[in-house]
Amino acid sequence: MNRFRSRLLFALITLIIAVLIGLGLLLGQIFNSYYMNTYKDRVEKEAKLTELVISEESLSSKKVPQALEKVGRIVKSDISILDANGNIIAQNGALKYNSQKIAKIILSKYKKNLNGFHITISNDNLLYYGLPLYEDGKKTGYLVLANPVESLKQVNQQIWGLLVTSLGLALIVILLLGVRITSQYTRPIESATKVAIELAKGNYKARTYEDHLDETGMLSQSINVLARNLQDMARAQEMQQDRLQTLIENMGSGLILIDGRGYINLVNRAYKELFHVAPDDFLYKLYYEAFQHQEIIDTVEEIFMTEVRVRKQLLLPLHIERRHFEVYGAPIIGTNDEWKGIVLVFHDITELKKLEQMRKDFVANVSHELKTPITSLKGFTETLLDGAMDDRQTLEYFLSIILKESDRLQSLIQDLLDLSKIEQQGFKLNVSNCDIKEVLEEIVVMLSGKADEKEVSLSLESEDSHVYAYGDVNRIKQIFINLINNALTYTPKGGKVNVILENKPRHAVVTVRDTGVGIKKEEIPRIFERFYRVDKARSRNSGGTGLGLAIVKHLVEAHKGYITVKSDVGEGTVFTVRFNKENTEE
Secondary structure, eight states: OHHHHHHHHHHHHHHHHHHHHHHHHHHHHHHHHHHHHHHHHHHHHHHHHHHHHHTTSOTTSTHHHHHHHHHHHHHTOEEEEEETTSOEEEEOTTHHHHHHHHHHHHHHHSTTOSSOEEEOOTTOOEEEEEEEEEETTEEEEEEEEEEESHHHHHHHHHHHHHHHHHHHHHHHHHHHHHHHHHHHHHHHHHHHHHHHHHHHHTOTTOOOOOOOSSHHHHHHHHHHHHHHHHHHHHHHHHHHHHHHHHHHHHOSSEEEEEETTSBEEEEOHHHHHHHTOOGGGTTTSBHHHHOOOHHHHHHHHHHHHHOSOEEEEEEEEETTEEEEEEEEEEEEEOGGGOEEEEEEEEEEOHHHHHHHHHHHHHHHHHHHHHHHHHHHHHHHHHHHHTTGGGSHHHHHHHHHHHHHHHHHHHHHHHHHHHHHHHHSTTOOOOOEEEEHHHHHHHHHHHHHHHHHHHTOEEEEEESSSOOEEEEOHHHHHHHHHHHHHHHHHTSOTTOEEEEEEEEOSSEEEEEEEEOSSOOOGGGGGGTTSTTOOSSHHHHHHTTOOSOHHHHHHHHHHHTTOEEEEEEETTTEEEEEEEEESSOTTO
8 A cells, every 4th residue: 555655645746846847947937037128128228318318419529438437337337339330439348349249230230220129149248238329310320238147147046046945845845745645545545455455355353443534534434334244244154154064063964965066065974973984085076976875876866867855764784784874865956946956864763773673573572472371371271171170180280380371471571560660761769878798698598499409509709798889779689680590590500600799999890600501792782682582492491581681781770880791602601780889869
């Protein structure tokens, strides 16, 4: 902006100097012409005065030279009188050296002049004026006055000096005023220009000063209003952009935006986490190069061709697993039916599919588990009604089987009720600081009969006489009755079941270790599912319902603890349960 001010000042200074020089030349010429004319008028008047003085005497009179001396001293001029033939009659001063030359000029150029005339001789510092002399109407000679032009030159120099000085001072004053005025008017423009540049760069906080009420002040005010409006718009847009970005990045479903040319412009965090991809593998690439699944490519192409919304359920392999997705695709059409692209939303419904399958399996398993005892009850009852009750021994045998199946049916229903109660949101534990060792001792005594019957060694190990933890005593008994009972069920004759209690700083850790048949590694993640049996024949014959470990898992989670399993086929299984020593219910 300094260049603008410099150019403006340079143009102003050039204009002022040109005007002042023209004005100086004009004034100098006017003054020079005025003084020259004034000087010539004075010489003419002096010549006429001298003519009056000498007209009283004849040119041949001896008194003429004396009169010339007197008049020359008065008018301070050199005077010469010539006859009609150019001969010198009388003279004084400098004309003594130029009389002959003057006489030749007069006779050659001004002989016929009836009035006075000026004579100019080059390289001469005198101004000559000639006046014809008459006696009785007849030209008798010429009167010539010579005045030095030194005074005229001095006056001319003084005039030019005065003009140069005054015009120079005027130039200085005008320059100072011009600099101040240009600064006063260009400073708001410079400030407005800087603010406009900052606004163009995106700095909407820039402002300019509003210190005038003229046009420049209106310009500054308008720039500031524009800046405030842009800042408000940018703030609103930034807020909206942040909200949209936050919504897109934190939504639970994967989202991909494809432009009208087929290039991927946006991939949110959920999609990257679901499909385990990096942004560089997707952004600004064609969709058929980025997507690895042909099903997704076909969906995009379908939307491109039909321009209608599409909703599909896809089963896609991701690394070592297969996941279910509900894919929703829609075309993005702007104003004037302008095609802008496609948006794809991926909802992961794998858990819903698993839950749906679990529900189906649960219904099938419950139906199957209930069908077996009910069929037995019905069959034996029909047999008794057909006449078998008359045989006392057969009657007792059948009634014992009916009782056993009734107990099994009751146990299954009770386990289902317990599991349903545990899974309810309103389920609460009666938490207290209980002695885990005391609970385990009661359970070992309770199940020692079964252990002796199967000839399995059942033992409890603990280095501390008391180990306390927060929990529901009855539910803790239920947990370990199931775990120890399972260990005894799956441990063959001569095996061992060890219950180990450890007192950790923050947890009470219970380990149930057996030397039974073990569990395959691929089956370990499923053992806590309802009705899942590792050895279906053995567990069914043992009277198990298939719900024990599911109940154990839910009860441990209700205590804010956790359970882990380690097992090898043929070597046994280890269940480890941790209970908190601090009350997590508070």
